[in-house]
Amino acid sequence: MLAKCLIRNYLRQPLDLAKRYGKGSWAVVTGSTGGIGAEYCKQLAKQGFNLVLFGRNKDKLEELDAKLKKDNSQLQTQIVVADFAEDNSAKFYEHLYRKIQKLDISILINNAGAVIPEFFENCKLESAISCSNINMAGPAMLTRMFINDFLKRTSRTAIINVSSLIRVVPSPYIKEYSATKQFLTLFSYYLQDNYGDKIDIQDLNPAVVTTNLSNHQTGPDTITPEHCVTSSLRDLGQEFCTVPAMIHSFIGQMLFVMNKFMKPLYRATFVNDYEMKILRAFYEQHRNKK
Ligand SMILES: NC(=O)c1ccc[n+]([C@@H]2O[C@H](COP(=O)([O-])OP(=O)(O)OC[C@H]3O[C@@H](n4cnc5c(N)ncnc54)[C@H](OP(=O)(O)O)[C@@H]3O)[C@@H](O)[C@H]2O)c1
Structure with missing residues (x-):
């Protein structure tokens, strides 16, 4: 375990992803406007x-x-506005798929995610449903929409599911978040077992990353979105279940x-x-609004 961790973090070199998946092919990034998503795009x-x-x-x-276009003059993009909390019907996903089905998509990154920061007994029913729609239905349905195209491609393809290290325990205060991320990880295992010979699947498990979702927490146990994404892309095609930093592997164990x-x-x-941290962040936010 330790040797694997050391190799991953200090010796491994990334693959040439453009060569592996096709230069000029398309990557779909959900939650692209957030900390980790925007870094994947960059x-x-x-x-x-x-x-x-x-x-x-x-x-x-x-x-x-x-x-992105300012920094990359050759870049082509397509914008898709979709709120995964709003709808989880087949029609909704078919509509999204039709918008981009003609593109040569080689990477799908199921990154959008949300937390309900409330005790389970108090959480609003609507927020609980949104959380499962965003964290579970979204990735499963998008993968379902693309899987047959991916299997037909001559080059390899990749699916990255951004799970969370918090899935290893029933996390305090945000238990349904841990549960939805455990779903996502098991889903990745299923994909790996069934399609791993044709598609590179990655189950990415960060602990705290400094983004909106973590209230921009910083500290010795946190990493930047840049660190998180660099590690993910370094391991893509080389390791299925990956943790982006040594300290996060240690925390998980x-x-x-x-x-x-x-x-x-x-x-x-x-x-x-954990609960103190959340309460403190809540009071700070509240105080700043006044
Ligand atoms: N930050 C961490 O500590 C951490 C740790 C482990 C795993 N993760 C996972 O990393 C992924 C990215 O999160 P992040 O840390 O980058 O947080 P973030 O900055 O808050 O980004 C979350 C992204 O998800 C999008 N999103 C939220 N609700 C959505 C909805 N209803 N429909 C569509 N998109 C929605 C957000 O859109 P808006 O920009 O419109 O809000 C944003 O682009 C998530 O899956 C998260 O669970 C994060």
């Missing part, structure tokens, strides 16, 4: 991929589009063992600490 554009930018806010998408064998310690440290 790095893939630099490597010569064209981009389908999925997001729910047209202005944010256009702003990202302009910025520790949480798993504590939750399984040392419940009181797990509650006294991780749960209390």
Whole structure:
């Protein structure tokens, strides 16, 4: 385990992704306007991929589009405005698929994600449904829409599912988030077992990344979106289940063992600490609004 971690983080070199998946082919990035999504766009554009930018806010998408094109003069893009919380019907996904089906898509990144920061017994039913639509239905349905095209391509293709390290435990305060991410990881295992010979599947498991979703937390255990995406693209095609930093691998192991064998310690440290952090962030936000 340790050797694998050391090799991954210090010795491994990335593959030539443009050569592997086809230069000028298209990458679909959901949640492209967020911290990790925008970084995937930036790095893939630099490597010569064209981009389908999925997001729910047209202005944010256009702003990202302009910025990416300014830095990459050859880049072609297509913007798709879609709110995964709103609809999970077959018609909704068929409509999205029809918008981009003619493009030579070689990479699908299921990155959009959301957290409901509330105790389960208090959470609004609408938010619970949105969370499962965004974190589970979205990735599963998009993958279903593209899988047959991917299997027909002569070059290899890739699917990255952005899960979370928090899936290894029933995380305090955001239990349904951990559960939806565990779904996504199991879904990736299914894809790997059935299509791994033709499609590079990646189950990406970061702990805290400094983005909106984590309230821009920083500290010795956090990483930047750039670090997260560089690690993901370095491992793509070489490792199925990946954790983007040594410190995150360590945290994952520790949480798993504590939750399984040392419940009181797990509650006294991780749960209390986590809930305090969230409450503090909530009060700070509230104070700043006043
Ligand atoms: N940050 C972390 O600590 C961390 C750790 C582990 C895993 N992850 C995972 O990483 C992925 C990216 O998150 P991030 O950290 O980059 O957070 P982020 O900056 O908040 O980005 C989330 C992205 O998802 C989009 N999104 C949210 N709700 C949506 C909806 N209803 N329909 C369509 N798109 C929606 C957001 O769009 P808007 O720009 O319009 O809000 C944004 O583009 C998520 O799947 C998250 O679970 C994050």
